[in-house]
Amino acid sequence: MSLQGDGAAAEPPTAEMESTASDTITVTIGATVPTGFEHTAAEEVHEKIGVDAHVSKDRGRIYFPITTDKLFQVHLLRSVDNLFVVVDEYDHYPFKESKGETLNELQELASKLPWTNALEVWRLNRTLKKKKGYRKGGNGPKLKPSSETTEADGEQEEAAVESQTEVESGMPDTSSTQDAVEAAPEAKVIRFRVTCSRAGDKHSFSSNEAARDFGGAVQEFFQWKADMTKFDIEVLLNIHNEEVVIGIALTEESLHRRNISHFGPTTLRSTLCYGMLRLCKPQPSDIILDPMCGTGAIPLEGAIEFNSSFYIAGDNNDMAVNRTVNNVCHIQKRRADKGSASGLPIDTVRWDLCSLPIRTSSVDVLITDMPFGKRMGSKKKNWDLYPNCLREMARVCRPGSGKAVLLTQDKKCFSKAISRMGGLWRKVHTVWVNVGGLHAGVYLLRRTGAVFGQTPEDIYESRGTVNIQEEVKNENEHVKSF
Known part of the structure; x- marks a missing residue:
């Protein structure tokens, strides 16, 4: 050649x-x-x-x-x-x-x-x-x-x-x-x-x-x-x-800087976002959710290149939400200046990642850059965040057909969190990438047909909650008897 x-x-x-x-x-x-x-x-x-x-x-x-x-x-x-x-x-x-x-x-x-x-x-x-x-x-x-x-x-x-x-x-x-x-x-x-x-x-x-x-x-x-x-x-x-x-x-x-005008501490390259989006193969009318959008790099790339789907970008940080809104407005203004249709199929919301205001089983694809525990968050916090995040994603994702494409460098924590999901997620493919000199993985997950709330882990957790409530009730009754 x-x-x-x-x-x-x-x-x-x-x-x-x-x-x-x-x-x-x-x-x-x-x-x-x-x-x-x-x-x-x-x-x-x-x-x-x-x-x-x-x-x-x-x-x-x-x-x-x-x-x-x-x-x-x-x-x-x-x-x-x-x-x-x-x-x-x-x-x-x-x-x-x-x-x-x-x-x-x-x-x-x-x-x-x-x-x-x-x-x-x-x-x-x-x-x-x-x-x-x-x-x-x-x-x-x-x-x-x-x-x-x-x-x-x-x-x-x-x-x-x-x-x-x-x-x-x-x-x-x-x-x-x-x-x-x-x-x-x-x-x-x-x-x-x-x-x-x-x-x-x-x-x-x-x-x-x-x-x-x-x-x-x-x-x-x-x-x-x-x-x-x-x-x-x-x-x-x-x-x-x-x-x-x-x-x-x-x-x-x-x-790779083509879409972003307002950068954050961990803004992904648009080219990497494109690769992640191609992994999940967006289809027309798909609802695609980024629950930790940061500056909105992933949903913006999707809304531009795969514009037959609808994107929801959210974050629990006000500054991140503002950056995403500003980046969306920047693209819309740039399109309007060129005489093109300026609308983008994307909404931005501020929310709690572990309690999303999204209907159960209503999302086709979840795609996000999870905190590595370096510039954002910490390795220690990830041990609680990752399982809670994956469970909430499983709740809103469509059983049997839904997918998730997740980027993280905290591979040990991620693998452990997946193993604790009670069969809600199945690993399909992993792409090893470099992000700012860090060896990270892009994980393609498939939502299994397991009904949320009926997996062994859910049953175990719900029984634990019942046992605690019964212990409290018995203790109260014991106190009243005196």
Whole structure:
């Protein structure tokens, strides 16, 4: 799966190039996706673009071919965080044992790569979106290492090539680019940076060293100007063990922030919300409930993408409810400004999680991000919260057909709580994901046909209550006898 290019030295983009129409070409697009939902993202690509996506060995990435006339469709994908066009890739790059030899080879590689098609896609991509100004530091695509859990043998560093000598608009006469620049004197100097992401324990170099030397060669080859913050082009160097992928970023900032304007301490990425929603496969007319909505990221994503269902978002925290309302209003205003129908099938309520004002057996799907016990709540409180929460969810969920998709990092507490549900829930599937560096699970549960209030646990609890009431009654009678 390697991008086929002509191998010729590519001309740097200029204003003249941007106004020149080009023929349709085929390239490979790379996308970073929430770890654990790679196959979900591949399914969406096949469904919406009609091509098969390849899941990378490096978790959290997929690759798929497109023709440039479908480039706009790529930006409409809901499961991808960042997009880039692949310049070239190597499944088994022959790294040298010596650091010096390896870095020298990376420098030589820059002038041998088939840049032409990738730069043409970068040019077309600029015409698809309104210019939003320069990206600030930290807004560029953050490529993930092999595993999003902390690894001693992996590193993820961003390194931009900084040159002491600024490249002015005049370029060497020996370059074919010189004629283009002279023909369009108003064309500005292209600014760039190289971002390197590296994972593996057999490399003799660091990410900073690879980005520095490779970027220096890119600068010399194209005569671009290095700039870490105000860059036009971001060249991506992704190294995962022996796999090397060179690309050019197509997104200025991650697409996962698309729905949220008012963030909370544990706001989920919209792309992760989309993956969770696809797990439960919302059907038309489904009632979908998020009892711990936080900022409303899950129901908002659902109301936008699966808008034939109806969503109820609730929380016991006033600030969370207010954030959700503000985020809903933000989306509605944005739609109204574009002349689209602004309504969303979503309601927001403040409630007590363990005593929901919802009719028994009336909800089709429950989907929520449960407190991990770190930023929100505590591990100790979860031992009481999780069983109470799961029982109340079982009460409002339709027996036999209802589902729940629940995200939590407190796996031990969750498993114990499920085992105490008296057969009300059955585990169907688990997707292991990374949430802010934490290894968490997305659990798909099926509501069994067991009638709420008649399971062994319910009977046991109800008998316990009766026994306590009888003990109190007997004690009172005993006191009266004196």
